[in-house]
Amino acid sequence: MRTEIKDNSIIISGVKCFDMARSSNCGQAFRWKSVNDGWFGVAGDKGVLITQKGETLTITPGTDADIGFWLNYLDLYRDYQAIENEVAEDSVLSPCLGYASGIHIFNQEPFETLISFIISANNNIKRITGIVERLCELAGSRKEGEIPFYTFPKPEAIAALSEQQLTAIGSGYRAPYIKKTAEMIAAGYDLEPLRKMDTAAARKELLQFPGVGPKVADCILLFSLGHTDAFPLDVWMKRAMRLMYFGGEEPCKKDMEQKIAQLGPNSGILQQYIFHYARENM
DNA sequence: ACCCAGGGTGACG
């Protein structure tokens, strides 16, 4: 893999085992949208267009100082080929690769992920995307450029909104959860130390936030805090796990946990393959 | 009209 700067763009060549289309459209992030010949997305205070042609990625705009940020965000440091090789040898999981090969876990900003997945509860991806977009327009800061965009709001900005404003953008009964959680972060709770905790301890911390239960906590751990063994179990995943490992029958909790543990330290990444496979097939 | 969506909360046993 090689990086260079050309015409205000970051060019990353020799990119293997990465599919931007699948990665940006697999329900882990809500701020990427397909445009003419690529994807426009926002991360932190950066809004960029990413195009992929074969093994070459182009990120526009991008300077030398941004290279490390995007390599980390797109999880290009991780050896996904090794992970996919193991999946290919697993007779149960290998069918997922046809639909999920090239999916990377994006390393997103923790507060944004926390709020986004509170919104995700009992909701569908299209609606979640819309609510997040309206939240950014309501309380984020506008950035001008070739494609103008809004940043994800800071905790203080969301805490300052009324519940009525939050329901007005479509968040429904989750409005008080969003507000209270933002208030807790604005009051000084730091999510960063959760990266270094073991997954179970970090999960317990996240469960303190209103609107965060086991599934939402696992999404935050996996999509923003580097815990690749967090395994979000939503309705799609339960359906898929039932069919793949339990003959279509509902397993008891212990058997499910045992099966997940058996998938190893990258179970969360495998989860994303299974999730995408399930959404396309079930 | 009914069911579903990347579920969580609170009440009750």
Add this chain to the structure above:
DNA sequence: CGTCACCATGGG
């Protein structure tokens, strides 16, 4: 510890 009604919203 487990179960379950309820929660707001829009699309099928």
